[in-house]
């Protein structure tokens with residue numbers, strides 16, 4: 585089971601299933617019918633069954649799914665699948681664009697969890713990615729073993745988010761904010777500045793292009 589190769593589309597749905605099961609677990613629900621499961625995650629029950637069948641039959645006819653069993657199972661799978669899961673904090677203009685892009689084609693990277701402070705977005709699924717409260721950042725990073733974070737928050741909160749993320753086990757941050765983050769040596773910070781990139785390009789055109 586550990587080395588099961590699963591279709592990418594299936595892999596992308598797993599965090600959504602996981603998120604929903606966590607909500608059920610937190611409200612002490614022991615089992616869920618396949619139709620309620622399908623309604624909640626907005627994936628039809630045949631697709632859910634097929635997704636789960638890659639790992640062996642997990643539902644029981646007439647019973648539905650056992651929440652705790654399935655949740656434990658997902659925790660293992662999400663940590664072991666061959667895709668690198670990335671977190672994204674700050675679902676504004678830039679965050680949404682990155683979420684929408686989500687590095688899908690021919691890449692083994694995907695954004696699997698997003699975080700924001702905006703109440704309207706928390707506990708929703710945006711572009712197929714579950715959105716959590718930033719208050720749960722550390723806990724979710726730990727549970728989902730997310731080691732890489734994209735930061736698209738206002739620069740005023742960037743260092744605070746960076747500190748929390750590092751406590752949650754993050755080892756790499758792609759920083760889109762203008763704040764220069766302070767982090768321990770074993771955490772890599774990659775600063776991305778599109779204005780800089782563009783100015784560099786313009787500089788090269790102006791100084792090195794052939795007449």
Ligand SMILES: NC(=O)c1ccc[n+]([C@@H]2O[C@H](COP(=O)([O-])OP(=O)(O)OC[C@H]3O[C@@H](n4cnc5c(N)ncnc54)[C@H](O)[C@@H]3O)[C@@H](O)[C@H]2O)c1
Nearest residue numbers: 674675676677678700701718736737738739761776777778
């Ligand atoms: N590097 C670049 O080339 C580049 C380009 C564009 C924007 N930016 C930077 O990226 C950041 C985002 O830009 P934007 O235009 O998407 O801004 P935005 O205001 O549209 O989005 C910011 C998002 O962060 C959320 N947020 C605020 N405080 C938060 C917190 N404590 N925890 C979690 N989420 C929080 C807000 O609710 C909002 O959804 C800014 O810092 C901006 O300067 C960088």
